[in-house]
Amino acid sequence: MAMIPGRAMVEDASFAAHLRAAAPDRQVEAMVGYLRTRLGVSGADVLLADYRIAGLWGVLDSTTSGRIPLTGQDAAARCFSSQQALVDTGPRGVRLYVPVTVWGERVGVLVVELAEPPSDVLAGRLNVLAGDLALALRAADRDTDRYRRVRRRGRLSMAAELQWELIPGRSLWHDSYLLAGQLEPAYTVGGDNFDWAVNDDRLTVTAVNGDGTGLPASLLTALAVNAMRNARRSGGSLAEQAELASDTIFQHHRGERHLATVLLELDFHTGRVQAVDAGSPRVMRVRGGEVHRISLEEQLPLGMFEEGRYSSQEFWIEPGDRLFVVTDGVYAAAPGEREPYGDRVLAKAIRSTRLQPATEAVGTVMRDLRDYHDDTELDDDAVIVCLDWHGMKTERLG
Template sequence: MPHAPGPVSRALREAPPDQLVEAADRAVRSALDASRTDVFIADYRISGLWPVLDPELPDAGFLACHTVAQRCFSSQQPVADTDERGRCRLYLPLTVWGERLGVMLIELDRTPDAGTVERAADIAGDLAVALRAADRETDRYRRVRRRERLTMAAEMQWDLLPGRSVAQAAFLLAGQLEPAYTVGGDHFDWSVDGDRLTVTVLNGAGSGLAASLLTAVSVNAMRNARRSGGSLTEQAELASDTIFYQHRGARHVPTLLLELDTRTGRARAVDAGSPHLLRLRAGAVDRIELEQQLPLGMFAEIRYAAQEFEVAPGDRLFVVSDGVYAAEPAGREAYGGRAMARAMRSTRLQPATEAVGTVMRELHAYHADVDLRDDAVVVCLDWRGSAGHDGGWQR
C-alpha cells in the first residue's frame, strides 16, 4: 500500500516536546482509524516497560500489554495480538539508530494487512526520533523511565552516556550500568564516524558524587581530543594530563579505549588500567591479552601505546569493569573466575542488546540478588563483518 507519512511527521514536528505522545495518538487515530494508542518506555535497568499515556492503567490490563510489549522490545519486530472478536493490538519497537527506547501500542478494530503494519512501523520510527530529541527539552519521558529516585552521581552518569545501544549494518553495540539508580564512577562512551567506531569503558575511582565528577572530566577530555581529530593514544594522553594536573596523581581512572575499523575488523586498543576485554567465538570465551599501561592521571605526561588485533565476522566482544570481573560476594570466588564466562556463553543466540542484560542479571543472581557493592559496567560489541551480516557464523 503506497503511503506518505508526511502528516504524522508534521504533527510530531509541530507538537511541544512534552506532548509528542498525545500528538502521535491523534495522528495515528486519524491515519490508521485506530481506537487507542499508548507508548511504553523502558526503565533504566531495562527490567520493564512503562506506559506514558495511561500511567494509571489497571494492573491486569497493564500486565496483559506488558507481556506482548516485552516480546516486541526484545525481538525488535512488530508483534500482533488479536482477540476472539478480531480486535488487534499491534506492538511496534521504538528504536532510533539501534537505541531501544520502548514500544508503541496501536489498537485496531481489525487485523492489519502488511501495508498497515508497514505504515505503523514508519510512524513508530518517526516517534522514536522525536522522543530522543525531546529528551533535551522535557523531563516527562525520563520520569517514566525511572522507577525510583536517582542519586546525584547516577543522574550525572546517565546524562553523560551516549545512549544504551547503537547499530549499523556492520555492528551492534550495547552497554549497561549497575546499580542503575546509584551508580557512581563506572561509565562507557562511544562514537561512530564513518568506518571508525570508538568505544571507551571507565572503571571509575571512588564512589558517589566525587567519582562521577572525576568520570565526567575524563570522558569530556577524551571527547575533546577525539572531536579534534586526535588518535586513540592522544585521547588517552589528554585525559590523563587533565586528571593529573587537577589532582596531582591523587586520583586516577583505569580505562580501556578501543577503536574498530568496521570495514575490515581491525581493532586498536589502549589498556590504561583494569577494564577487561573478552571475546566470545565458537562458543568459547577468551580474554584478549593487552599490555596493561598506567591508569589515566597517575603521573604527568604519560605516553600511551596502542595495540592491534583482528576481529572476525561473528565475533562478540565484551568489556567489563572490575565491579563485574572481580565481584566476590559472600566469600565466593570472583564472578570473573567461571560464572561470568558461563553467563557470556549463554548469550550466544541473543543480540548484544539482550546480552548485556543477561550478564548483569547473572551477576545479580551471583550476589544472591543483594545490592552490588561496586559499580558495574558491561559493554557488548557484535561485529557482523563488512557485508553487514554474520553469514551464519556461530559464536
C-alpha cells in the first residue's frame, strides 16, 4: 500500500498553502521563511495595530522600544494610515511597507527588508501576499492568543475582554462604503459596543449603550448583541431584532436592567436607511461639510417591559454622505463641569475629519474626546462608528 504523503512532504504551490501548512501561532515565521527562500528578501516582520489604534508593534519584536506611534511620520505609520505601500531608503537600508488588510480590516503592516528598491512586479506580488497573510492572521486568532498579546499593551478588564470578543472588527470595506468603529476606554470598556454585518446588499450596523458599569454591564450587552444576531441570522427585521433582544433581557432581569441601542440597515441600491432608535445612541449625518443630527423617534430601551414592541423608521443618504453613530459617553461627556462635548465640540471634531477616510476619522474624534478629558481615562464608555457611503458602484455577482 502506498503511503499518503504528509503535509510537510507536499511542496506548496502557493503562499496561501504555505500559511495553511503552518501552525496558527507561527504564521509570521512561515511568511518570513517563504519570503526569504522564494523571493530572496533579507528579512521581514509584521507590525500589528494595538487596541487603541495608537501604535504598531512587531510580532517578532514586540518590545516597548519597538512601538511606532500611528500619529507620527514613520513610514510604517504612513503606510497604515494611507493604506498604500511605501518604500523607505533611509539609514536602515531599503524597506518596503505594505498594508496587511482584508475586507477593509486594517490588521497591520508588512515590513520587508531588501537589498535594493523593489521592482513594480515584486511590490505588486508582495501586496497580494500581504492580503493572504491578513486573511490567515484573522483566521488564526480563533486558535492562538499570540497576535492578541501583541496588540494589547496592557491587561484588559474582564468586562473589556467580553466586549472585544463581541465586535466583528474595526473596519470594513466595499466599493459602496467604508465603515469603521472604536471602543474606549479600550482596556476597561464595560457596556458600550458596536456590531455590523453585510447580507444581500444590505449593511446592518448597531451601537449599544449598556446599562451600568463593569462586568454586569458587559454581560448585559453580550446578551443583547447575541439576541440581535440570533434574530438577524434567522432573517428577522430590525424591529424583530430589537424585540427579541428586549424580550431576552426582560426574561432575565424582569425590567430591573435595560439597554439602549440604535439599529440601522442600509440598502446598497437605494441609499435608504431603516432605523430603530431604542435609547440614547445618536446618529449624525455629514453632508456638504455640514453636520446634522438625524431626528428619530426615540423608543423605550430594550428590556424595560415584557413583550416590548418596536417599529422602524427610515431616512435617506446620498453618495458622499458620512454617518457618525455615537453613544452618550461621547456626546454627553462633560469632564470637570465643562459644557457637554456633543453640544458643540463634537460637531467641530466631526467637521475636522472631512478629508480623512472613515478609518482615520474615528481615531481623530476619539483622540479629540480624550483631549477634552485632559488626556485622562474617560469616565464613561464611548463608542464611535463612522460610515462613508459612496453609492452602489458595482454589480454583485451571483
